[in-house]
Amino acid sequence: MSGALRPRRREIHPRPYDPAYKTSVTRAPALPLLSMESTPSEETGPRFGHSLIGPRDADLIHNFTGNPAIGERIRVHGRVLDEAGRPVPETLLEVWQANAGGRYRHVKDGYTAPLDPNFGGCGRCLTDGEGRYEFMTVKPGAYPWPNGPNDWRPAHIHVSVFGHAFGQRLITQMYFEGDPLIARCPIAQTVRDRAQLDRLVAPLDMGESRGMDYLAYKFDIVLRGRRRSVFEGEM
Amino acid sequence: MVQPLDTLTETASQTAGPYVHIGCLPSFTGIEGVYPEDLGRSPIAEGAAGERITIRGHIYDATGWALRDAMIESWQADAAGRYPGQAGADPAVTGFARFACDGESGEWRLDTVKPGPVRGRGGQVWAPHIALWIVARGINIGLQTRIYFAGDDHASDPLLARIEQRPRVETLMARPEGEGAWRFDIRLRGEGETVFLDL
Numbered sequence A: 001m002s003g004a005l006r007p008r009r010r011e012i013h014p015r016p017y018d019p020a021y022k023t024s025v026t027r028a029p030a031l032p033l034l035s036m037e038s039t040p041s042e043e044t045g046p047r048f049g050h051s052l053i054g055p056r057d058a059d060l061i062h063n064f065t066g067n068p069a070i071g072e073r074i075r076v077h078g079r080v081l082d083e084a085g086r087p088v089p090e091t092l093l094e095v096w097q098a099n100a101g102g103r104y105r106h107v108k109d110g111y112t113a114p115l116d117p118n119f120g121g122c123g124r125c126l127t128d129g130e131g132r133y134e135f136m137t138v139k140p141g142a143y144p145w146p147n148g149p150n151d152w153r154p155a156h157i158h159v160s161v162f163g164h165a166f167g168q169r170l171i172t173q174m175y176f177e178g179d180p181l182i183a184r185c186p187i188a189q190t191v192r193d194r195a196q197l198d199r200l201v202a203p204l205d206m207g208e209s210r211g212m213d214y215l216a217y218k219f220d221i222v223l224r225g226r227r228r229s230v231f232e233g234e235m
Numbered sequence B: 001m002v003q004p005l006d007t008l009t010e011t012a013s014q015t016a017g018p019y020v021h022i023g024c025l026p027s028f029t030g031i032e033g034v035y036p037e038d039l040g041r042s043p044i045a046e047g048a049a050g051e052r053i054t055i056r057g058h059i060y061d062a063t064g065w066a067l068r069d070a071m072i073e074s075w076q077a078d079a080a081g082r083y084p085g086q087a088g089a090d091p092a093v094t095g096f097a098r099f100a101c102d103g104e105s106g107e108w109r110l111d112t113v114k115p116g117p118v119r120g121r122g123g124q125v126w127a128p129h130i131a132l133w134i135v136a137r138g139i140n141i142g143l144q145t146r147i148y149f150a151g152d153d154h155a156s157d158p159l160l161a162r163i164e165q166r167p168r169v170e171t172l173m174a175r176p177e178g179e180g181a182w183r184f185d186i187r188l189r190g191e192g193e194t195v196f197l198d199l
């Protein structure tokens, strides 16, 4: 087993209780978290192998029916690193999103934009030995949601990452460069530190785009790191 | 000024939202055919050693309403207290499960084996427990907590010992409700609020 996880810097994360995001008011703990050094339960975690991943899992354009989904074709790529800047290899990344019209394939989503019969909305991949990942999809549409009288989510892709320790578990959202709805979104704005919110916004990456085929966006992810072990062999 | 620390900063969390099932439990929400089956259907395989248990519970918000849209992940040791990947670990225990609150009743359910006590740094011993990670709409960063089991010896568990208000220890105790059956309710906020962890 490796060393303890670095303590989570709670100040860079969204405030759990944020009245502008109304649902958080009844779901955020009121009492302080119990903080202490990580234990084996947080320092170990599930590992998933390549046998889990099917050949089309990372291709959201085709992985639902085999026929292509409608929308702006994009490639999303990046690296998963830890706080020491080391790549996190062979870790599972899962994504989900609305279709190009802003509609989710979910019983609870009643937005008037239509479902795309060829878009499921989920995908997954493992990072490679250098922590790199990529997937192909269509750019999701913005969608309205019941919060304020007229709140809209900016275009976004939900991203879930495991890392190698259960205490590294992270779910976040990737936004797109230049979207005017980011500054108006109560969920994006739960991240109070502007520099940290900017890190959730993927830049257009023309160098990784392909003419007559797709645009690319780059989204790097940093997971909690481990403290360097002081006493070798203690555990 | 001082020298910069040569470290990066963790990526900020965002809520998993109401449609977390699409990405994490697609079959549960009716999206079939993308993956053969949902990830984390069971933390154990045929032949896992130890006592089979079922844990059921609800997740209540500050108004006492049971969430219908939350997802939970669990991670645990085998019956001997070893995690997958550690020497001697039970090959039939993957240790990881993923489950959702029922869309009608809000109840969740975990079928597993009871974990053994876990040894950590400095000879510390942790009483049998299952680590939980809870995400949902309105939860901006996943909530960590633990299921311990009422009736076990908790006297020397370092985490439980850190809870100053002793009645709050009870919020981390599953209660027996029959042979191999346990109940563990989670209260996100307000009266009886569950102890959530930062470790």
Ligand SMILES: [Fe+3]
Pocket: A098, A153, A156, A158, B017, B019
């Ligand atoms: Fe969304």
